[in-house]
Amino acid sequence: MTKTQEKRALSLTEGPVTGNIVLFALPLMLSNLFQQLYNSIDSAVVGTFAGDVSLAAVGSTAALINLMIGFFLGIATGTGVLYAMRFGAEDWPGLKRICDASIFLACAAGIGISVFGICFAPRLLRMMQMPENVLPEAILYLRIYLIGVVPNLLYNVSAGMIRAKGDSKRPLLYLGFSGLLNLVMDLLLVALLRWGAAGAAAATVLAQVLSCLLSVGHLMRLDPRYRFRPLQMRLERGALWDVIRISVPCGLQSAMFNIANLIVQMKINAFGSVAMAGVAAYSKLDGFIYMPLNALSLTASTFVGQNVGAGHLERVRRGIRICLLLSVGVGLVMSWSVIGLFRPAVSVFTREPDAVEFAREMMWFMAPFIICFVPSDILGGAMRGAGEATAVMLISAICICVFRVLWLTLALRVVYDIRTVYLCYAISWTLSSSVMTAYYLRFSQLKKYIRSH
Numbered sequence: 001m002t003k004t005q006e007k008r009a010l011s012l013t014e015g016p017v018t019g020n021i022v023l024f025a026l027p028l029m030l031s032n033l034f035q036q037l038y039n040s041i042d043s044a045v046v047g048t049f050a051g052d053v054s055l056a057a058v059g060s061t062a063a064l065i066n067l068m069i070g071f072f073l074g075i076a077t078g079t080g081v082l083y084a085m086r087f088g089a090e091d092w093p094g095l096k097r098i099c100d101a102s103i104f105l106a107c108a109a110g111i112g113i114s115v116f117g118i119c120f121a122p123r124l125l126r127m128m129q130m131p132e133n134v135l136p137e138a139i140l141y142l143r144i145y146l147i148g149v150v151p152n153l154l155y156n157v158s159a160g161m162i163r164a165k166g167d168s169k170r171p172l173l174y175l176g177f178s179g180l181l182n183l184v185m186d187l188l189l190v191a192l193l194r195w196g197a198a199g200a201a202a203a204t205v206l207a208q209v210l211s212c213l214l215s216v217g218h219l220m221r222l223d224p225r226y227r228f229r230p231l232q233m234r235l236e237r238g239a240l241w242d243v244i245r246i247s248v249p250c251g252l253q254s255a256m257f258n259i260a261n262l263i264v265q266m267k268i269n270a271f272g273s274v275a276m277a278g279v280a281a282y283s284k285l286d287g288f289i290y291m292p293l294n295a296l297s298l299t300a301s302t303f304v305g306q307n308v309g310a311g312h313l314e315r316v317r318r319g320i321r322i323c324l325l326l327s328v329g330v331g332l333v334m335s336w337s338v339i340g341l342f343r344p345a346v347s348v349f350t351r352e353p354d355a356v357e358f359a360r361e362m363m364w365f366m367a368p369f370i371i372c373f374v375p376s377d378i379l380g381g382a383m384r385g386a387g388e389a390t391a392v393m394l395i396s397a398i399c400i401c402v403f404r405v406l407w408l409t410l411a412l413r414v415v416y417d418i419r420t421v422y423l424c425y426a427i428s429w430t431l432s433s434s435v436m437t438a439y440y441l442r443f444s445q446l447k448k449y450i451r452s453h
Helices: 003-010 017-049 052-060 062-088 092-127 135-146 149-164 169-192 197-219 237-269 273-310 313-340 342-347 353-385 389-414 418-442 445-451
Strands: none
Touching: 017 052, 017 149, 017 169, 017 197, 017 273, 017 313, 052 062, 052 135, 052 197, 052 237, 052 273, 062 092, 062 135, 062 149, 062 237, 062 273, 062 353, 062 389, 092 135, 092 149, 092 237, 135 197, 149 169, 149 197, 149 273, 169 197, 237 273, 237 389, 237 418, 273 313, 273 342, 273 353, 273 445, 313 342, 313 353, 313 445, 342 353, 353 389, 353 418, 389 418, 418 445
16 A cells, blocks of 8 residues: 555545545543443442442542543644644645644653652642542552653653544554453452552553554554654644643643543532442443543544635535534443443442442433533634634533533532532533533634535
């Protein structure tokens, strides 16, 4: 296959719009589901072989972990947007510069997060009001997990670049291999050796190292015009600034989401370890609903980025519409599948009757309403793909993050019930989608650009 044929085979700028979107989104959906699956494997094995306290330790640290690394995962998002634009415009030197800058930022950020988190893990978890019976295992789990931050960020950045050029299949294969390793090591370290939450963390780190090696290795085998060469990295100020310019709003959006989720987790912690275990169990199921929708949001970003770079604006219009329709359909199928399969699915994580009841209540407050978030997710992804990351960040920050903090601060004073916590999700999703849609129709530069051509 020639270089030109390779590029055409991976390009989203030509061919049938619906077919291209589906072919690109399906492996990405499966990749996200694999990601959620091997995250869930930790909880399932821990809940089965180590008990609800260990399950609470694993589940309740997720919000803090996401807060610590979420901002820097914006590097992956920003890189994907820029890479897609350069790829659509056939700017091969630009691709190389973006790759070098992003790899450098991922390594620097990962080292900083690991050192900080390992040193301050006890203090950070106590700030979350972690119950004393959960705290020792949570500290150990967090410290081991943070050893894998550098490979985690490197995988996300390199996989983002691979997808941005239209190849969503290889990241799926890499996650499949790492997920299999994660399962084997979970069974060995947790089920057989009884290492508890620490074994789950060690299994996750090993899986992240494997996925990192596979994805970075692929970047080193790309077309010679833009392949990654570690010994020839050049950090150019312009490329670094471009990545930061797009990445910082994406990172801030992720960080604010995670701050809000951290506050939610703190409120849940106040209801005790059984509530924590139930919420941790349902959160794993909820991930299976959201991950396919997130895949379509990333598809929208990549599709818009490539076609804006190539100047194919009619395809942009049609692509956004198709992503919206697909997201509604997928959201309905996944949410009602989780509802229908709740009993056998939740039993994989916990069989404690009270914990199961907490999970069931959370499901009814969240699963039927996930499609309320579709317009925010898809339109936000599309505008981010065109470079409007700051506007998307502000809308999400105000309508989801700030709203949830205010809701938890005020509403729990009136009705102190865990269902008051659950309610903030559906309301914030609806608010965010309403404002995102209004902004897109009235003020978005992407919408104005499409209308003017």
